[in-house]
Structure formats: C-alpha cells, structure tokens
C-alpha cells in the first residue's frame with residue numbers, strides 16, 4: 001500500500017475537502033462552513049493524503065480538555081483499508097498531547113460503520129439525543145477517555 005501523509009487541511013485543500021465530505025457525509029458542511037474553520041483557533045481540520053489526494057478527512061475542535069468531533073469521512077472507494085482508524089488514532093494522540101482528556105461526538109443511530117469504528121477506538125455510548133438530526137433520526141452520544 002502506498003504511504004499516506006497526515007497533515008492539517010489548509011485553504012488550498014478546500015475544494016477537495018468539500019467534495020469528499022459532501023459525497024461521504026449524511027449531514028455535510030457547506031463550503032462556507034468549512035472555509036470558516038480555517039479562521040477558528042479551536043479547529044483541528046486534519047487530512048489523510050495518498051499521492052497528494054485527500055482520501056480521508058477529520059474535523060473537530062479542541063476545547064480546553066475536550067476534543068469535540070464533528071466529522072470523520074473516508075472517500076467511498078477507499079473504505080475498509082484502515083484509513084479512518086489511522087486518521088482518528090493520529091488525531092486523538094495529537095489532542096491528548098495538546099491537553100485533551102476526553103473526546104466526544106454524536107452519530108446517527110443507523111450509522112453502524114461509524115459506531116463500529118468509534119467502539120474499535122475505545123469510545124463508549126454516553127447517552128442519546130432524540131430527534132437530533134434534521135430528518136428526525138436520533139443521535140448516540142459517544143465518549144472516549146484519552147489516557
């Protein structure tokens with residue numbers, strides 16, 4: 001397998017980032033919404049690149065001691081290659097080094113792939129938000145302790 005590079009997603013990557021998450025996510029950000037993340041000092045947009053191509057993306061905020069995760073997406077034709085796990089493992093390690101003690105997220109109850117990925121990385125279900133999504137689906141709250 002070709003080597004991958006993990007680095008911050010920058011303004012020059014915006015078109016690729018928007019396209020990837022727009023195709024992958026049930027609830028994608030708008031292009032302007034993503035662009036605003038470059039000016040947010042809490043934001044940690046991180047990409048996994050292969051031969052310069054963005055193939056997995058992460059978005060979260062490091063808020064003091066908590067990493068709040070908003071988006072993890074692997075390009076559809078690169079899934080089940082361990083890339084989501086590699087990206088999230090990297091981001092969690094960096095967050096811990098930056099002072100985070102916990103990571104939190106919401107996920108659709110129907111999103112078995114994402115839930116399995118998070119459980120695989122040590123997240124546990126910490127609650128539920130009824131009707132959280134615009135179409136009325138419930139969210140699971142998940143949390144990991146970063147030690």
Ligand SMILES: CC(C)(COP(=O)(O)OP(=O)(O)OC[C@H]1O[C@@H](n2cnc3c(N)ncnc32)[C@H](O)[C@@H]1OP(=O)(O)O)[C@@H](O)C(=O)NCCC(=O)NCCS
Nearest residue numbers: 024072073074079080081082083084085113114116117120
């Ligand atoms: C969820 C997602 C990011 C996983 O990315 P990925 O790169 O395919 O995941 P990985 O290959 O690193 O998988 C790691 C582990 O997660 C679990 N997993 C991932 N996809 C799975 C699937 N379709 N079914 C069951 N388990 C799955 C497995 O435990 C897997 O380990 P294994 O392959 O050794 O069994 C990807 O499916 C995706 O982009 N989905 C659409 C976007 C999305 O819903 N994001 C989450 C929103 S909160």
